[in-house]
Amino acid sequence: MQLSSKKVAGLLSAATCSLLGVPAHAEDDWDVDTAVLYYAESDDRVQAFEPVISATRDLGDDESLSFKLVLDSLTGSSASGAVPSTQVQTFTSPSGRDAYTVAPNETPLDPSFKDTRVSFSMNWEKSVGRNDRRNLGFNISREYDFTSISANALWQHDTNQKNTTWSYGINIEADQIDPVGGAPEPLTDMDDQNKMSGTESRTIVDLLFGVTQVIDRSSLFQINLSLSEADGYMTDPYKILSVVDNTTGLPTDYLFESRPDSRSRQSLYGKYKKMLSNKDIFTASYRFMTDDWGIDSNTFDFSYRFALSRGYYIQPRLRLYQQSKADFYNYFLRTGESPEHASADYRLGEMEATTIGFKFGKDIDEQQAWSLRLELYEQSGDSSPSEAFGQLAQQDLYPTLEAAIVQFNYSFRF
Amino acid sequence: MAKSLSLSRRGKLWVGQFRCMASPCEILLECKNRAQARELAELGQQEALRIEQKFSRYRNDNIVHQINSAGGRIEVDTETALLLDFANNCYDLSEGWFDITSGILRRAWKFVDGARIPEQQEIDRLLPHIGWHKVNWENPCLTVPQGMEIDFGGIGKEYAVDSTLRLLSQETRDSFIVNYGGDCHASCPLADGSPWMTGIENPHRPGDATAVIRLKSGALATSGDVFKFIQQDGKRYGHILNPDTGWPNTDSPLSVTVAAATCTEAGILSTLAMLQGKDAEIFLKRQAVKYWCYR
Numbered sequence: 275m276q277l278s279s280k281k282v283a284g285l286l287s288a289a290t291c292s293l294l295g296v297p298a299h300a301e302d303d304w305d306v307d308t309a310v311l312y313y314a315e316s317d318d319r320v321q322a323f324e325p326v327i328s329a330t331r332d333l334g335d336d337e338s339l340s341f342k343l344v345l346d347s348l349t350g351s352s353a354s355g356a357v358p359s360t361q362v363q364t365f366t367s368p369s370g371r372d373a374y375t376v377a378p379n380e381t382p383l384d385p386s387f388k389d390t391r392v393s394f395s396m397n398w399e400k401s402v403g404r405n406d407r408r409n410l411g412f413n414i415s416r417e418y419d420f421t422s423i424s425a426n427a428l429w430q431h432d433t434n435q436k437n438t439t440w441s442y443g444i445n446i447e448a449d450q451i452d453p454v455g456g457a458p459e460p461l462t463d464m465d466d467q468n469k470m471s472g473t474e475s476r477t478i479v480d481l482l483f484g485v486t487q488v489i490d491r492s493s494l495f496q497i498n499l500s501l502s503e504a505d506g507y508m509t510d511p512y513k514i515l516s517v518v519d520n521t522t523g524l525p526t527d528y529l530f531e532s533r534p535d536s537r538s539r540q541s542l543y544g545k546y547k548k549m550l551s552n553k554d555i556f557t558a559s560y561r562f563m564t565d566d567w568g569i570d571s572n573t574f575d576f577s578y579r580f581a582l583s584r585g586y587y588i589q590p591r592l593r594l595y596q597q598s599k600a601d602f603y604n605y606f607l608r609t610g611e612s613p614e615h616a617s618a619d620y621r622l623g624e625m626e627a628t629t630i631g632f633k634f635g636k637d638i639d640e641q642q643a644w645s646l647r648l649e650l651y652e653q654s655g656d657s658s659p660s661e662a663f664g665q666l667a668q669q670d671l672y673p674t675l676e677a678a679i680v681q682f683n684y685s686f687r688f
Numbered sequence: 689m690a691k692s693l694s695l696s697r698r699g700k701l702w703v704g705q706f707r708c709m710a711s712p713c714e715i716l717l718e719c720k721n722r723a724q725a726r727e728l729a730e731l732g733q734q735e736a737l738r739i740e741q742k743f744s745r746y747r748n749d750n751i752v753h754q755i756n757s758a759g760g761r762i763e764v765d766t767e768t769a770l771l772l773d774f775a776n777n778c779y780d781l782s783e784g785w786f787d788i789t790s791g792i793l794r795r796a797w798k799f800v801d802g803a804r805i806p807e808q809q810e811i812d813r814l815l816p817h818i819g820w821h822k823v824n825w826e827n828p829c830l831t832v833p834q835g836m837e838i839d840f841g842g843i844g845k846e847y848a849v850d851s852t853l854r855l856l857s858q859e860t861r862d863s864f865i866v867n868y869g870g871d872c873h874a875s876c877p878l879a880d881g882s883p884w885m886t887g888i889e890n891p892h893r894p895g896d897a898t899a900v901i902r903l904k905s906g907a908l909a910t911s912g913d914v915f916k917f918i919q920q921d922g923k924r925y926g927h928i929l930n931p932d933t934g935w936p937n938t939d940s941p942l943s944v945t946v947a948a949a950t951c952t953e954a955g956i957l958s959t960l961a962m963l964q965g966k967d968a969e970i971f972l973k974r975q976a977v978k979y980w981c982y983r
Contacts, residue, residue: 278968278974280974281976282781282957283948283975289774289778289781290850293952404879436861
């Protein structure tokens with residue numbers, strides 16, 4: 275036996291790693307997280323398929339580099355913003371070349387909704403001294419009519435024997451929008467296809483201030499305050515509004531929508547997390563958001579993770595969302611009305627949404643884990659508002675949206 | 689049985705001291721208040737006692753006793769299975785030099801005052817009952833042939849050190865060092881960034897630290913006991929025995945200390961180095977680890 279000349283340290287280190295469940299040489303490791311998400315709205319509206327892969331490389335000495343790649347493919351039809359009518363309606367596609375019709379009493383959907391998004395981000399995290407961590411990140415995202423680049427920095431500082439963490443963050447984003455056929459002139463007739471220019475842009479600056487406080491060995495509380503300032507082109511170039519006859523309520527024209535060219539948002543977020551003595555984890559969070567478009571929203575999110583035997587767990591979740599409408603949200607415009615801004619995008623209307631679902635998964639060992647998430651989403655608003663008149667009074671002006679989300683995750687370390 | 693834990697102040701550190709695994713055990717902590725220091729030290733003590741109770745070969749109420757007295761196939765729990773997997777890996781990678789079935793050699797070798805080396809025939813009677821390859825290990829089932837025994841003595845203390853470190857790391861981000869009978873593992877540098885200072889004993893002058901090792905994080909383990917040996921006919925017979933021959937290597941260093949990421953790794957490397965006798969340093973150099981070898 276010539277053991278004296280054999281190198282056993284590497285094999286031994288791997289064996290120790292299996293024994294202790296911790297990597298003996300963390301700096302040699304990649305943590306990889308893979309996921310596929312499938313999102314489908316009812317009535318064959320939008321469907322999305324989204325594979326994600328992210329990898330984190332531990333560089334040792336509390337330094338790490340991570341990369342993330344997201345592919346997003348969207349197909350289906352989305353609501354155009356026009357109201358339903360008792361008569362057949364004809365619309366021009368965004369390119370101006372095609373037209374499509376919508377049957378009586380049906381919500382007008384734009385069938386040309388198809389998009390593929392690729393997004394790549396990287397992040398560098400490093401500890402500075404024992405109580406500070408800095409994080410720098412970069413992200414680029416590309417669709418055929420949209421490009422976004424952003425950079426972010428986050429500084430985290432621990433005090434009070436690491437029981438309190440203060441976070442300061444900034445994110446700067448620049449977007450370029452190249453709508454199909456050019457960006458339309460706001461509030462002009464869709465049939466005229468008046469286009470302003472080929473390319474529009476906007477910038478968004480987000481600031482974050484947060485505190486995380488460890489309450490005791492099993493619970494913590496987090497508060498984040500975020501401020502966001504967006505400037506530039508905020509209009510959705512594919513959304514329209516119906517102009518209706520003042521007595522019959524029948525649509526006479528369709529105008530391109532118009533939104534303000536700036537938006538200020540403030541949000542306050544609080545989260546409480548507690549691990550119970552049986553290793554179950556309860557999480558509750560609340561977010562209040564307000565902006566100068568007039569939208570105030572409240573989000574409650576609760577989850578409870580039941581630890582089952584052999585590394586399995588099941589985590590039911592309930593999310594409740596409610597928002598008020600934007601000042602310029604209109605179901606439709608009356609003939610002769612000429613507001614400065616107007617949009618009929620359902621996402622800017624008054625609404626409530628509920629997400630209910632669960633996650634089931636298993637932590638196989640320190641190296642591998644998988645989970646499956648199933649969620650149902652329902653979004654509804656006032657479908658018969660008091661301002662509806664004529665034929666509009668018999669239409670569903672805010673159709674309920676239902677969607678299902680299925681996500682599978684697998685993470686491993688090598 | 690609750691064993692006593694003493695908590696005292698050493699400079700700016702808290703020191704929890706207790707006895708376990710036939711060794712003095714210490715946990716040094718850099719936390720601000722006494723209550724937290726006591727809580728952590730108690731947690732560490734409980735873990736050390738738990739491992740001793742579960743894996744000691746000197747008890748008749750634990751899994752090791754069950755395995756050794758089963759006389760056949762026995763299903764083991766996850767932690768025991770991990771240790772058996774580890775022992776199996778060590779047997780393979782060391783080409784049989786590390787063998788948890790070699791513990792029965794202690795029936796022939798008694799390292800007590802005035803002891804003599806055993807007769808060859810005593811050892812010859814034991815050798816057929818040694819050899820991990822004769823054991824059937826199919827996780828989670830272990831079959832140890834009649835007359836054979838397993839013994840985690842060669843890794844138990846180092847495993848306890850690493851396991852305690854892992855447990856306390858989940859409770860605190862403050863710096864601490866676990867030291868069980870000279871085998872130690874530090875969590876991270878002290879708050880001011882300075883390393884832990886750990887002394888290793890001079891085997892020529894027991895009780896004296898000959899070298900001070902600066903440890904920012906990671907572990908140290910030492911093999912070679914200054915009291916556990918038999919001196920006879922001008923030769924020194926140490927307590928680390930070759931599972932193949934049943935004899936210690938008389939050319940071994942007095943002690944070998946190895947630095948590694950974990951105490952378990954360091955312990956295996958120092959034990960294997962001792963078994964290499966005059967080639968101990970060659971073996972250690974080959975492993976590209978930091979070591980301190982005394983002859």
